Amino acid sequence: MQNLGRITNHHLVISDSEQNDLVNALAFFHAVFDPARDVPTADLIREWWDVAADTNLRHVDKLATRIAQL
Secondary structure, X not given: OOOXXXXXXXXXXXXXXXXXXXXXXXXXXXXXXOOOOOOOHHHHHHHHHHHHHOOOHHHHHHHHXXXXXX
């Protein structure tokens, strides 16, 4: 989404845990959807499996909702 002609800054206070979740989510998104990716999706999933297992997905969903409501 692009908002032309107007700049809006949003601020959000997040915990260290939430910061880690955000960094992991963005890194995973980039790894999967990078047009220059040369690793099969199945291999990426295996690489990220431990991260996903250590992530509370309900908290990630709540964080996404908080960000979306800014």
